[in-house]
Amino acid sequence: MMFWREKERDNREQNGGPPCGQVRVLIVGDSGVGKTSLVHLIVNGSSISRPPQTIGCAVGVKHITYGSPGSSSNSIKGDAERDFFVELWDVSGHERYKDCRSLFYAQINGVIFVHDLSQRRTKSSLQKWASEIAAAGSFSAPLGSGGPGGLPVPYLVIANKADIAAENSRSSSGNLVDVARQWVEKQGLLPSSEELPLRESFPGSTGLLTAAKEARYDKEAVIKFFRMLIRRRYFSDELPAPNPWSISPIQNSINQSDEIVPEGDPFYNHNSVSLSGETYKYNVHPPLPAQRNLAPPPTLYPQQPMLASENYRYPRYSATGLPEVSSNKPKRADINV
C-alpha cells in the first residue's frame, strides 16, 4: 500500500496523471503441472518447495515498468515510464473446480499454458483448456481472430518439470535451483493451426536441458510476453483508445518483485511491420460481439477493454515464425462475480 501511494505521488508529479495500468494473464493447465510454482517464481523470483494445492483460483501480481513506445525518449525509463501490474490468475486444474472455474475467465489479456513434460497427457489437454477459455471467457484487447480453440488473445506455452522428464532425467541435477530455472523454460509458440503443438521446439535446435540452463533468457521471454500484453492494451498509437490512465489505482497491498525489467522491447520493433508484410493496426474497429455489454470484471479496479478489428492480425509471440491465427469468434458466458 505504501509502495503504491508513493509511486502514485511520484508519477503524478512526473506525468500529471494516474500512473498505473494492469493486464490479466490466466495461468492454466492440468492439476499438478506447476502453475502455482511458476507464479511464485515469476512474482518472487524464487522457487517454492511445497506449493499448496490451489483452491479455485489464486492471484499473484507482478510489477513492471513500461514506457510508451511513442514517447520521445523511446525508453522504459524517463518521462514516459509507467507502472503496470500483471495479474497472474492461477486457476486450479483440479477437476473439482471444473464447473465453476469459468468465473475466473474474465477480461483476459493473455494466457500462459503450462504442461508437465513428464506427463504427456498434460500437453494434449491444453487444447481443451484453450477451448474452454475461448468459449467461456471475456477478453480485453482481443485479437481479431482466434487461435487454438478460438482463443482470441496472445498466449505462451511453458513446458515444466524438465528435470524429471524421462529423456532428460540422467543429465539433470534435480536441485531446486535447476528446477526453478526450468520452470521458466519457454517451449515456443503455438502454431497457427487449431492444434496445440505436440512436439518439442526449442530455439536454435538446442535440447531441453540446454534451453533450461539459459534460465535468464527464458525469464526475459516471459517478461517480454507481459510487456507485449501491456503494449497491446495501453500503447496503441493508431487510435485514440480509451484513456489507459484513467483507471482507478489498486486498493490493496501488492507483491512487488525486486526484479528489474530488462531494457529494450523487441516487440516494439516487431510491432511496426507484420510478418505477412502488412502493417497491422490496433483498435480500429468496433468491438467484437463478445466484448459488448461486458460485466465488470472481478478486479480491484475497472478495466477498459480495447477495441479490435475483425480483420486485425497479430503475430504469434515467437522467436521464429509468426503464423497468424484463423478466424473463430469467441463466445463468453455471463460473468457476474
Ligand SMILES: Nc1nc2c(ncn2[C@@H]2O[C@H](COP(=O)(O)OP(=O)(O)OP(=O)(O)O)[C@@H](O)[C@H]2O)c(=O)[nH]1
Ligand atoms: N520436479 C519438479 N517438480 C515440480 C516442478 N514444478 C512444480 N513441481 C512440483 O509439482 C507439484 C505441483 O506443483 P503446483 O505448482 O502446485 O501445481 P499446480 O499446477 O499449481 O497444481 P494445482 O493447484 O492442482 O492446479 C508440487 O509438488 C511442486 O513442487 C518442476 O519443475 N520439477
